[in-house]
Amino acid sequence: MRALLLHGGEVVDPDAVGGAPAAGGSGGRPGPAGAGTLADVLLVDGRVAAVAPAGAALEVPEGTERVDVSGLLVTPGLVDLHAHVFVGQDLGVDPDEVGPRSGTTTFVDTGSAGAHLFGAFRRTTLDVAHARVLAFLNISSIGATSILLAGELENLAYSDERSALAAAREHADKIIGIKVRASGNVVGAAGAEPMLRARRVADELGLPLMIHLGPAPPGSDEIMAQLHRGDVLTHCYTGFEDNRLLVDGRVRESVLEARRRGVVFDVAHGMSAFDAEVAAGMLAEGFRPDTISSDVHAYSINSVGDLPAVMSKFLALGMGLEEVVACATSAPARHAGLIADGVGTLRVGAPADVAAFELVEGPVSYGDTRGQTFTGSRRLRSALTVRAGAIVHDERMEGER
Numbered sequence: 001m002r003a004l005l006l007h008g009g010e011v012v013d014p015d016a017v018g019g020a021p022a023a024g025g026s027g028g029r030p031g032p033a034g035a036g037t038l039a040d041v042l043l044v045d046g047r048v049a050a051v052a053p054a055g056a057a058l059e060v061p062e063g064t065e066r067v068d069v070s071g072l073l074v075t076p077g078l079v080d081l082h083a084h085v086f087v088g089q090d091l092g093v094d095p096d097e098v099g100p101r102s103g104t105t106t107f108v109d110t111g112s113a114g115a116h117l118f119g120a121f122r123r124t125t126l127d128v129a130h131a132r133v134l135a136f137l138n139i140s141s142i143g144a145t146s147i148l149l150a151g152e153l154e155n156l157a158y159s160d161e162r163s164a165l166a167a168a169r170e171h172a173d174k175i176i177g178i179k180v181r182a183s184g185n186v187v188g189a190a191g192a193e194p195m196l197r198a199r200r201v202a203d204e205l206g207l208p209l210m211i212h213l214g215p216a217p218p219g220s221d222e223i224m225a226q227l228h229r230g231d232v233l234t235h236c237y238t239g240f241e242d243n244r245l246l247v248d249g250r251v252r253e254s255v256l257e258a259r260r261r262g263v264v265f266d267v268a269h270g271m272s273a274f275d276a277e278v279a280a281g282m283l284a285e286g287f288r289p290d291t292i293s294s295d296v297h298a299y300s301i302n303s304v305g306d307l308p309a310v311m312s313k314f315l316a317l318g319m320g321l322e323e324v325v326a327c328a329t330s331a332p333a334r335h336a337g338l339i340a341d342g343v344g345t346l347r348v349g350a351p352a353d354v355a356a357f358e359l360v361e362g363p364v365s366y367g368d369t370r371g372q373t374f375t376g377s378r379r380l381r382s383a384l385t386v387r388a389g390a391i392v393h394d395e396r397m398e399g400e401r
């Protein structure tokens with residue numbers, strides 16, 4: 001038996017809104033963060049065993065390790081819905097390096113591997129990472145393993161539906177959707193055809209389709225028309241002039257329709273997909289993201305920083321703390337089909353994946369991926385990460401605090 005008590009933190013569990021531990025709901029929340037309730041989180045044998053208000057007589061097993069997290073925000077381990085973590089490739093970063101130091105315990109790799117490399121992806125990463133890693137399969141059999149080889153959809157022979165179906169069925173325990181980078185710099189003369197093939201494969205499998213938005217073609221209206229309830233539009237605040245979702249200060253009608261039918265809009269900051277002006281304009285129109293993801297990879301990591309940094313940018317843009325946490329925990333877990341198992345939550349019985357953050361108050365300046373800057377007044381800084389009941393990062397032990 002292995003037990004860990006995270007003691008005295010301010011718990012923000014968006015999944016539990018209205019119930020324990022956030023008793024009292026949104027009113028009268030204590031603490032400088034103003035978002036959660038002081039509570040103790042007990043983890044036993046890799047599962048959440050209890051979340052109880054601080055000071056309650058919580059019975060803990062003998063030998064329980066106690067960790068003082070007072071002054072920190074305690075959330076479910078972050079779920080990054082858009083990342084590139086194929087270890088050993090040019091593009092991928094190691095989820096066991098990036099995850100612990102950023103509070104991220106679940107990564108969804110979005111199309112690093114296509115059918116031909118999925119077996120290798122599995123051996124180098126999926127089967128061996130300590131982080132939980134799932135994947136959207138690239139419709140291109142060669143996947144997207146290097147920025148230097150962009151254009152994986154130019155050759156239509158690579159968008160092979162039979163190979164994709166076979167791989168998705170062989171690796172059905174890891175593949176949760178189909179990814180297509182439907183933009184002019186990737187499809188070349190193939191136009192919309194790879195997107196249509198990806199649509200058919202996703203339908204055949206009954207899995208969600210994730211379409212990346214970049215420079216046209218295809219145009220955003222054409223892309224929206226392909227997205228159904230539960231599908232994901234990633235890079236929703238991109239600033240490519242010919243394909244923005246915000247035109248003359250208004251969100252495109254096709255985008256509003258897509259949201260009404262249940263399409264998921266995902267941030268995926270990356271190296272070129274986060275335009276602060278577009279994001280601020282869409283937020284001003286009430287168009288908030290469904291999920292906040294990083295699109296972290298070897299080439300984007302300098303502009304992304306980490307997932308808490310991307311979340312902090314949305315605090316700066318005016319979103320609330322609990323909402324931002326939801327967008328990187330329960331919401332992506334739900335859209336990745338993981339929430340029934342408790343991923344992205346602190347429900348009793350959920351996997352013991354927990355993150356603790358310092359909410360650093362004070363002016364902070366940010367850049368977007370188009371050279372624009374903006375400022376915020378507070379930011380999330382990763383302090384402690386627990387994956388499957390084990391502490392995998394403790395900032396205080398690194399001598400950096």
Ligand SMILES: [Zn+2]
Nearest residue numbers: 082110270295
């Ligand atoms: Zn990406």
